[in-house]
Every structure is written in C-alpha cells, then in structure tokens.
Amino acid sequence: MRRMQKRPTRLVLVGIGGMGACYLRELLEHEDERLFRLAGAVDPEPRRCPDLRELKRRRIPVFAALEDFYSVRTADAAVIASPIQFHGPQVRLALSQGSHVLCEKPAAAVIGEVGDMIRARDRAGKTVAVGFQWSFSDSVQRLKADIRAGILGRPRRLRCLYLWPRDESYYRRNDWAGRIRDGAGRWILDGPAMNAMGHDLHNMFYLLGRAVDRSAIPVRVQAELYRAHDIENCDTAAGRIRTTEGAEILFYASHAVDTDLGPVAHYEFENGAVFVTGREASVAACLKDGRVRNYGRPDLFPFKKLWDFLRSIGGRTGRPVCGLEAAASHVLAVNAMQESAGGARNFPASLIERRGPAGRRLACVRGLPDVLWRCYEEGRLPSEIGTAWARRGRVVHLRDEKRFPRSVR
Numbered sequence: 582m583r584r585m586q587k588r589p590t591r592l593v594l595v596g597i598g599g600m601g602a603c604y605l606r607e608l609l610e611h612e613d614e615r616l617f618r619l620a621g622a623v624d625p626e627p628r629r630c631p632d633l634r635e636l637k638r639r640r641i642p643v644f645a646a647l648e649d650f651y652s653v654r655t656a657d658a659a660v661i662a663s664p665i666q667f668h669g670p671q672v673r674l675a676l677s678q679g680s681h682v683l684c685e686k687p688a689a690a691v692i693g694e695v696g697d698m699i700r701a702r703d704r705a706g707k708t709v710a711v712g713f714q715w716s717f718s719d720s721v722q723r724l725k726a727d728i729r730a731g732i733l734g735r736p737r738r739l740r741c742l743y744l745w746p747r748d749e750s751y752y753r754r755n756d757w758a759g760r761i762r763d764g765a766g767r768w769i770l771d772g773p774a775m776n777a778m779g780h781d782l783h784n785m786f787y788l789l790g791r792a793v794d795r796s797a798i799p800v801r802v803q804a805e806l807y808r809a810h811d812i813e814n815c816d817t818a819a820g821r822i823r824t825t826e827g828a829e830i831l832f833y834a835s836h837a838v839d840t841d842l843g844p845v846a847h848y849e850f851e852n853g854a855v856f857v858t859g860r861e862a863s864v865a866a867c868l869k870d871g872r873v874r875n876y877g878r879p880d881l882f883p884f885k886k887l888w889d890f891l892r893s894i895g896g897r898t899g900r901p902v903c904g905l906e907a908a909a910s911h912v913l914a915v916n917a918m919q920e921s922a923g924g925a926r927n928f929p930a931s932l933i934e935r936r937g938p939a940g941r942r943l944a945c946v947r948g949l950p951d952v953l954w955r956c957y958e959e960g961r962l963p964s965e966i967g968t969a970w971a972r973r974g975r976v977v978h979l980r981d982e983k984r985f986p987r988s989v990r
Contacts, residue, residue: 590617590891593656593680595647595671597622597636598629599755600685601662605632607884609639616891617658621650647671651678658894660887661685662712664757665776666767669694676705681894683887685712687779688908690768692916695909702905710890710901711908713783717886720864720879722902724855725788727874733866734851739785740831741857742957743778743843744950747836748943752812759812761924772806772925773834774818775915781844783911785830788848793902796910797824802977804918805962806925807970809837809933809944815925817946819953819962820918830914831960833953837928839936839945845957913979921974929970 597605601624608619609632622643627633636643644650647659651674659675661668662685669689675682682702688695688711702709715721727733752758760769774782789797804820817835824830846857853868864876886903893901928946935942952968955961963971 587895589615590657590895591620591655592617592891593621593623593647593650593654593659593675594619594662595623595659596662596664596685597624597627597633597643599662602630602632604660604662604685604884604887605630605636607887609635612639616888616895620654620656623647623650647674656680658682658891664755664769665690665771666757666763666769669698672698672709673701676701676707676709679705679707681708681890683710683712683890686783686908686911687711687775687915688905688912690770690775690912692909692913694768695905695912699905708890708894708901709905710886710893711903711905712886713780713787713903713908713911714883714886715780715784715879716787716903716907717889718877718879718882720877720881721784721788722793724864724866724876725790725793727866728788728850729791733853733855733868736789736826736828737849737851738829738831738960739789739846739848740957740960741781741785741833741844741846742953743773743781743834743845744838744840744953745773745777745834745836745843746838746841746943746945747777747816748937748941749810750941751836752810753940759810759814759816761813770814770915770919772815772818772915773836774820774832774918777836778834778844779911779915781834781846782830782832782914783908785832785846785848786824786910786914787903787907789824789826789828790907794900794904794907796907797826797828798910799823799830799914799917800825800979802914802917802921802979803962804921804974805964805971806918806922806974807837807928808925809928809946813925815922816944817928817949818918819956820914820921821962822914822917829960831957833957835949835953837933837944837946838950839943840950842950917977917979918974921977922972923974926972932970
C-alpha cells in the first residue's frame, strides 16, 4: 500500500520587521520545498516589512495581533520573532491554540515568565524551541558532545568579550530598545547581555549542560552595568557567574565603544582550552596532549534552528536541542546581573565622546575597550582593577529563582 504524503506544516510568523523580516525572507525563499505552508503573518506595523509586497502577491494574510490570526485560522506551528516583552504571552497563546513554537531569543525577560511558559507547554503537550542559533549548529553540538564525554575534562573558567559599536539609530529603531519596561509595565531588560550578545552568554551555560537540551545553572552572580547612551538600561555589562558545578563564567560586552571586536572567548578546562576569535571564526580546542580539535563555524547556517524545529515537530527528529529549560539559565543570569548592579550607572560625562551625524551619533567611552580587555585577560571586573568610574555590584545568591520578577529593577 502506498504511503500517504505528509501535508506541509501550517505556519504563522509573528513579527515581520527586524529579526522577523530575516525569518520571513528565509521562509519565502524555501516555501516551494513543501516542508511548510505560511498560513499567515502577524505584525501591528507591517509597513516596516521589506517583503510586504511579496506577502500580498502570494496572498498570505497579515494580522495586527496573534489573537486575530487564531480567530479565523489554525497553525501547526508558530515562529515568534516579536519584541522581548511579548514572548511569554504569545508563546502561551500559541500553545493554547495547539501550535508548536519556535521563539526567538531570549526566551523571556524574567525567569518567572519562563516558568509560566514551561507549564503552558507541558499542559499543551507541544514543543517549544528557543532560537539561540549557535546551540543548533553542528559546531557547538560537536563541542558539547566532547565536553559531555569528558575529553576536555572538568570546566574551570569560561570567559567572553564582545565589543560591538551601536549608535543612537540602534536605540531609536523601535520603542523598546534599551528599555527596562514598556509603557504597560511589561519587563524588557534590553541590553547587551539580554539581547544583542545574549547568544554569547547563553552559549557558555549551554556548553556545560549535562544533557543535550540543558544548560548549566547559575547559583552566584556579581555584575556591573553602565551606560553612555541616553537609555534606561545599560549599554555595557561585566559579570562573574558561578554554576552549580563550580565553573566560573565571565562576560564582558559593550555598545559604548568605537572598536568592533568579538566575540572573543576562552573556555578553560582541566585538559585544554577552547578558543573563539570572531563572528566568522571557527571554534577550536587545544588539548594539553598536543591535539587540536576544530569544530567549525557556529554561524555558518544561522537558520538551521528554523529547519531543525520544523523537522522535529514533523516527527523527523527528536526534541529541540535548545528549548525553554536550556534557555532559562540565560534569563536567570541576566536577572541576577540586573539586581547585583542595582541598575545601570552612568559613565562620567567627561569620558563620553559623541561622534557622527545627528541621528547616527555614537556615544563611546574613552579607554573602555582597554579596561574591558584587561578585565577579560585577568578574569576580573572593572571595579576590581581600580577603575575610577566603576562601582562594585553585590553578590547575588540564587536560592529562590522565583523572586526575580519582583526584585529586578
């Protein structure tokens, strides 16, 4: 008897501007491959979408809200690429309507909301993947397999430095960039650790997870947050985090610089070290016995996360390698960093240089790249190397993760 051909997955895309526009372009370029059918798109301001005309040509409807879509249509899966503050409510809504979900990173702004999402997923019996693309890459999966197999030995210290200049147009591109909460009081906590360089912080937890779909859990956090741009939250972050297994994670990131560097990472293990030297670089390990293991480029196929997700819900593969549990450590760490620092501290005005034309001015702090590089090299925070403008953050012990939605400020 001839086997019936499986019908394409009906898909709704939430958010078609910003990162959502990148998802849409990828989907439009592959829609004829019969893995999925785009049943609709959701965006309250669709005019920002560069492919809006193509959506209309293909007669793919665009809705102002996800509720509007589900009132007239169904979807096997939802890809959510909306602003951070909407991830939790939209994931829960999609699950309640019988859809599997791929949610763009971060999972949510606060750890309590991630817990709500996990419970909603379990009630629905559906899959939720979180779009940290490095986690889905063959490169990171090969490295994680070697770590789990004990080839590199016990982890000691993982550190990452990322300097990425962003001018004022970056913070004016929407109404939530650099915000702590939105006008309705919803948590955002947008900043380099939560959003732009969140991949790099998450990756250190993810690599140390005991299972393919788990991350190491932070238990002690100390951080310093600063800002040069006219925003609510930080544009510069430095943090030290301890995991349940005793590994130390150090993270340094800034948008308030004129130097584009990174991600530069050095992951120290008892039997060797792993190195990352930039966005386009391969990940490599040098073992103490002289062997070198090249794991390849983690950014080679950034939308592998999308295709892996669609295949997993189609029964072609197992559960997603990065789901809510794996993504939760990142959210918990950022919440604790926010509390440790007590909010962002302003850099001294005398050190801030503003360059460029109106609307695209860059606020950069003199000497900041050197300070962060020294911190990275020495494994310390700015306040620990005698930096005049630095303020030490308090140590936060993560005994009760549920308290962070109430204590973040």
